[in-house]
Amino acid sequence: MSNLWIHPSLLLIGGALLLPLIPKAFKKAFLLAVPLATFGLVLSMLGQPAAVHGQITFLHWTLTFGRVDSLSLVFAVIMSGMCCIGTLYGLHVEEDAQHSAAWVYVSGSLGAIFAGDLLTLFLFWELMAFSSVFLIWFRRRPESTAAGFRYLLVHVAGGLSLLAGLILYVHATHSIEFKLFAIHNTSVAEYLILIGIILNAAVPPLHAWLPDAYPEGTFNGSVFLSAFTTKTAVYALCRGFAGMELLVWLGVIMSLYGVVYAIIENDIRRLFAYHIVSQVGYMVAGVGIGTALAINGACAHAFAHILYKGLLFMGGGSVLFMTGETRMSQLGGLYKKMPWTFLLTLIGGLSISAFPLFSGFVSKSMIVQAGFDDPHLYWAAFFLMLASIGTFYCNGLKVPYFVWFGKDKCSPAVRERAGDPPWNMLAAMGLAAFLCIFLGCYTPALYNLLPFQAAAHAYNAYTPFHISETLQVLLFTALGFFLLVRLQKIEPHAGTNVDLDWFYRIGGRAFLWLARKPVQLIDTAVGEIYRVGGLVPLMKSASLVGRFDNHVIDGAVDGLASTVRSIGQRLRGVQRGAMQDNLTVGFAIVAGLILAFLFFKGFSS
Amino acid sequence: MNLLQIIESLRRNLKTVVLGCYAVLVLVVAADVTRWALTAHSREAPVTAESVQGFWASLFEAAETIPVFWTVFGFLGCVLLVIVSKAVVGPVVTKPEDFYDE
Numbered sequence: 001m002s003n004l005w006i007h008p009s010l011l012l013i014g015g016a017l018l019l020p021l022i023p024k025a026f027k028k029a030f031l032l033a034v035p036l037a038t039f040g041l042v043l044s045m046l047g048q049p050a051a052v053h054g055q056i057t058f059l060h061w062t063l064t065f066g067r068v069d070s071l072s073l074v075f076a077v078i079m080s081g082m083c084c085i086g087t088l089y090g091l092h093v094e095e096d097a098q099h100s101a102a103w104v105y106v107s108g109s110l111g112a113i114f115a116g117d118l119l120t121l122f123l124f125w126e127l128m129a130f131s132s133v134f135l136i137w138f139r140r141r142p143e144s145t146a147a148g149f150r151y152l153l154v155h156v157a158g159g160l161s162l163l164a165g166l167i168l169y170v171h172a173t174h175s176i177e178f179k180l181f182a183i184h185n186t187s188v189a190e191y192l193i194l195i196g197i198i199l200n201a202a203v204p205p206l207h208a209w210l211p212d213a214y215p216e217g218t219f220n221g222s223v224f225l226s227a228f229t230t231k232t233a234v235y236a237l238c239r240g241f242a243g244m245e246l247l248v249w250l251g252v253i254m255s256l257y258g259v260v261y262a263i264i265e266n267d268i269r270r271l272f273a274y275h276i277v278s279q280v281g282y283m284v285a286g287v288g289i290g291t292a293l294a295i296n297g298a299c300a301h302a303f304a305h306i307l308y309k310g311l312l313f314m315g316g317g318s319v320l321f322m323t324g325e326t327r328m329s330q331l332g333g334l335y336k337k338m339p340w341t342f343l344l345t346l347i348g349g350l351s352i353s354a355f356p357l358f359s360g361f362v363s364k365s366m367i368v369q370a371g372f373d374d375p376h377l378y379w380a381a382f383f384l385m386l387a388s389i390g391t392f393y394c395n396g397l398k399v400p401y402f403v404w405f406g407k408d409k410c411s412p413a414v415r416e417r418a419g420d421p422p423w424n425m426l427a428a429m430g431l432a433a434f435l436c437i438f439l440g441c442y443t444p445a446l447y448n449l450l451p452f453q454a455a456a457h458a459y460n461a462y463t464p465f466h467i468s469e470t471l472q473v474l475l476f477t478a479l480g481f482f483l484l485v486r487l488q489k490i491e492p493h494a495g496t497n498v499d500l501d502w503f504y505r506i507g508g509r510a511f512l513w514l515a516r517k518p519v520q521l522i523d524t525a526v527g528e529i530y531r532v533g534g535l536v537p538l539m540k541s542a543s544l545v546g547r548f549d550n551h552v553i554d555g556a557v558d559g560l561a562s563t564v565r566s567i568g569q570r571l572r573g574v575q576r577g578a579m580q581d582n583l584t585v586g587f588a589i590v591a592g593l594i595l596a597f598l599f600f601k602g603f604s605s
Numbered sequence: 606m607n608l609l610q611i612i613e614s615l616r617r618n619l620k621t622v623v624l625g626c627y628a629v630l631v632l633v634v635a636a637d638v639t640r641w642a643l644t645a646h647s648r649e650a651p652v653t654a655e656s657v658q659g660f661w662a663s664l665f666e667a668a669e670t671i672p673v674f675w676t677v678f679g680f681l682g683c684v685l686l687v688i689v690s691k692a693v694v695g696p697v698v699t700k701p702e703d704f705y706d707e
Contacts, residue, residue, distance in 0.1 A: 263690035264699060339608045378661035389682040468637045473679035475633055478626075480683030490687065496704040497695075505705055 005053035005066055007114065008080060009107035009124070011038045016100035016107075031091055031099060035084040038110075042080045045073060046449075052116060061176050064116025070451040071299070075113045075235045077449060078303045079106060082227045082310055089314055089428035090220030101134035102224045108132075109228040113235050117176040118166045118193075121236070125162060125200075128229060129155035135221030136213055144216040150504065151213035154199070158206070162196025165189045183244040194241060201233035201284060202277050203250050204257050208501035210277060211261070215269040215326070219317035222269060226313045227306045230276055234283045234302050243290025251285025252383045254278065259390030261499065266492045268326050268399050269316040272309070275352065275395060278387055279305050285380060286367035292455035293373070297366030300446055304359035304439055308351035311432040312395060315345030318421040318429070319403060323414045328399070328492035333408030337418035342404040344429040349400060351436040353392035356470060359439040362446065362461040364388065365470075369459075389477045396474075397481045402492055406485075634673055641672035 015034030022030045045068050053066030083106045087099065108131060111124030129152065136148040168189035170176055181190045199206040214225050241247060258278025265271040279301070286298035318341045319334070320326050335342050347358070354360035368388075371381030410418070420426060439446050447456040484490045615622055668674045 259686065260690045260694050261698075263687060264695045335612050336609065339612060342612075343608060372665070375662065375665075378665045382661065382664060385678065386682050386686070389679060390686050393683055393686065464640050468633070468640050469675045471633045472637060472673065472675035473682070475630055476676050476679035477683040479630060480680050480687075484684075484687060490691065493699075494702050495699040496702055498698045498700055498704065 006041060007054060007065055007111070008038045008041050008076065009111045009114075011041060012083070012103040012107040012110070016103040019100050019103075020096045028091060031087055032084075034103065035080070035087045035106075038106075039077075039080040039084050042073070042076045042110075046077070054114075055116075058119075061119065062117070063120050063176075065111070065120055066114050067116035067178075068114065070449070070453075071235070071238060072113050074299050074303060074449045074451065075231065076110055078306045079109050079113070079228060079231070082106075082306050083224075085307075085310060085428050085432055086220065086223045086227070088431070089223055089317070089425050090218075091424040092422055093218075093220060095138070097134070098138050098218065098221065101131050101138070102221065104131040105135065105224060105228060109232045112232050116178060118169070118178050119176050121178055122159070122162060122166055125196075125232075126159050128232065129159060132225060132229065135225055136217045138221060139216060139218045141216070147213045147216040150501065151209050153504075154206075154209040158196050158199035160196075161192050161199070165192025165194075165196060169193065178239060180242060181240050183241055186244075194244075197233050197236045197240070198250065198284075199233075201230050201237065201280055202254070203280075203284060204254050204277075205500050207254065207257075207277050208499045211270050211273040211499060212501045214273040214276070215267055219321040223310050223313045223317055226272070226276060226309045230280045231283075231302045231306055234280060234287070234298060237284065237287045238295055238298055242287055242295055244288055247288025248285050248377065248380050249288070251281045251283070251288055252380050252387075253281070254284065255281030255384055255387035256390075257281075259387050259394070261497060262394040263390060263398075264497055266327050266329050266494060268319065268328060268331075268403060269313065271394055271399060272312045272316055275312075275391060276309060278391060279309070279352065281387065282364055282367050282384060285384065286370065289367070289370045289374070289377060289380075291370050291373070292452035293366055293459060294370035296447075296450040296452050296456050296459070297363065297370055299450055300363035300366060301360075303446060303449070304351065304363040304436070307432050307439070308348045308359055308436050311348035311429060311436060312345060312352065314425065314429045314432065315341055315348060318345075318425055321425070322421055323410070323418045325410075325414050327494065328402040329494045330409055330411065330414065331403045332406045332410060333404070334410070334418055335404040337415070338404070338420050340420045340426055341429070342400060344426070344433045346396070346400050347433040347436055349392075349396035351440065353396040353474060354388060354470060355392075355396070355440075355474060356462070356467050357437065357440045359436045359446075361440055361470065362443050363439075365461050365466060366459060385473065389473060392474050392477050393481055397478060398490070398492075401481075401485070407491075634676055637676070638672045 011034060015030070019027075019030065048068070050069035051066075052064055053068065054064065056063045056065070083103070086102065090098065090102075093099065105128055108124045108126075108128035111127065112121050115121040115124060133148045133152045133155075136144050136151060166176075166189075169187075172187065172189060181193070186194075195206070199209075202210040210230070214222050217225050237247065255278045258274040258276070258281060262271045262274040262278065265274060283298040283301050283305070286294040286301065288294075316326060318338070319331070322338065322341075323331070323334075325331060351358040351360045354364045368381050368384050371377040371384060408415075443461060447459070450456040481490075668678075
């Protein structure tokens with residue numbers, strides 16, 4: 001094995017920085033080459049013994065940038081692979097910054113996955129949040145800007161929880177190694193780290209940022225968003241909290257929570273977003289069950305999920321890109337205009353529903369089986385089966401039916417614009433669809449990557465009982481769906497479904513009102529008193545002082561004044577309200593403070 | 606024949622397609638009954654710990670021993686989920702589209 005180990009994130013960050021300098025003629029080739037090279041680099045690590053690379057001594061801590069083992073590799077393979085598909089999907093986007101933001105986001109994910117210590121994990125964790133928000137802002141709608149800020153604020157709060165937990169944990173254990181935490185006598189520090197991680201996994205009640213932000217992203221940005229943040233969190237849970245019983249509860253709750261909201265949702269991309277919550281619920285429950293089969297299931301399901309959820313978001317993105325509309329109450333009958341988009345999205349829908357021969361069938365069933373293996377977890381397994389009914393209902397039936405068939409409720413403009421998307425979008429969807437079917441049909445492709453090889457080889461998804469059980473559940477769900485369509489009980493209606501983001505959306509407004517009304521009233525009153533009582537006498541005395549100043553002090557102070565002015569000009573940049581700049585500065589200050597803290601802790605202990 | 610023509614020909618013959626779907630449902634149920642009959646002699650009594658006797662254990666036993674259990678589960682589960690979502694949750698959380706607009 002060579003000593004030289006290149007971090008895959010470096011390729012993506014390097015590519016992101018170089019992208020604006022690439023001549024237009026080579027741009028598309030470059031856009032494809034960088035993710036492919038990253039994917040190739042990750043693939044080259046397969047089949048080698050687990051190893052640790054890229055260790056840097058920082059103060060007296062050892063930072064580990066490259067912990068390569070079977071758990072990190074299964075996630076790295078699918079994430080670098082999805083980066084290729086996502087970039088192909090958005091290949092025709094002219095704006096370099098959109099591609100750069102996506103690549104930096106992916107590099108954050110890969111960095112967090114290969115991180116062997118908590119400090120490196122935190123660094124890349126924040127890189128993900130601060131780069132991914134641009135995928136929302138680039139849609140350039142006022143709603144997207146607002147949703148992006150909410151997304152960022154929630155993630156900064158989660159990051160702070162992670163950071164606080166990290167500091168307490170390091171203080172208590174004198175170790176920054178990222179390994180399995182104490183899942184039974186869990187300390188406050190570990191709970192804070194857990195909160196930071198499950199916020200990124202969108203576990204209720206910390207989930208509302210996801211269905212709020214993802215549908216507001218650009219048509220291709222949301223494809224990236226759907227894949228990386230939540231699944232990096234699933235990886236971190238597998239690494240740090242495997243077997244924690246609390247996670248079974250949370251996972252089951254979120255799998256049903258997402259389903260119920262998806263059933264009443266009208267916007268297709270928001271419906272898909274709620275199904276991320278639901279599907280990640282399976283993975284979280286799998287991590288909570290914690291047996292070899294369950295952890296394999298969580299990893300396999302994350303792997304399959306990234307592909308089929310990417311495919312669904314590509315389908316939804318195509319509808320948005322071609323028609324400008326994503327509400328089912330304003331769509332319908334599009335099969336005539338977008339037949340290929342229909343077929344490919346349907347394949348995504350069948351995969352997420354775990355239809356036999358599609359990818360979800362061979363991954364989701366491991367988690368459910370792990371539940372049925374333990375008599376104390378029968379309840380969890382039954383609830384997960386119930387959630388899978390809602391999954392097929394929404395992704396396999398409701399969206400395909402009400403977007404491509406059903407009653408045509410398109411406006412003339414939408415009908416005029418509709419059509420299958422450009423070749424690169426169809427190619428990316430075709431690739432993802434092929435992989436969904438390939439994984440479902442040829443199980444060793446996925447099972448050979450899983451962390452517990454013995455359990456993976458002992459498991460067989462295609463038993464007569466499992467096939468029969470799945471077909472019964474899914475096909476009779478379909479029967480129920482068409483009966484309800486016939487009875488006209490489930491027509492999608494326009495509406496906003498209020499979720500827990502209500503608290504900070506309306507709470508933020510209450511704060512604004514407080515700032516606008518009472519505080520402004522006081523401010524005006526104080527200003528008035530100052531003007532009458534202070535300003536007029538002040539002006540008089542000032543003119544006296546001014547005369548004195550002009551003649552005596554001027555010369556001495558001139559130099560000082562110019563210094564002050566230059567400082568003032570620099571400060572003005574901060575005052576202007578350039579929120580993004582301020583956040584960057586604030587983030588840098590916080591990072592500096594942590595490092596200073598760790599530095600002094602290092603000396604005192 | 607391109608994809609659109611395939612879809613349109615299926616739509617023209619909707620009656621046949623629907624009949625075909627019903628046939629598939631019947632086949633699935635028949636297959637499960639056959640599977641059940643073939644494995645009945647080799648089925649052991651499910652192993653259940655003393656502490657988990659109760660609702661979930663009996664449900665598990667039903668799933669293991671009663672044929673077409675999952676047919677009923679799928680159909681009733683679908684109807685139940687839709688009723689809970691549309692009739693209980695929906696009226697509470699669904700607001701007009703401009704709810705958050707200022």
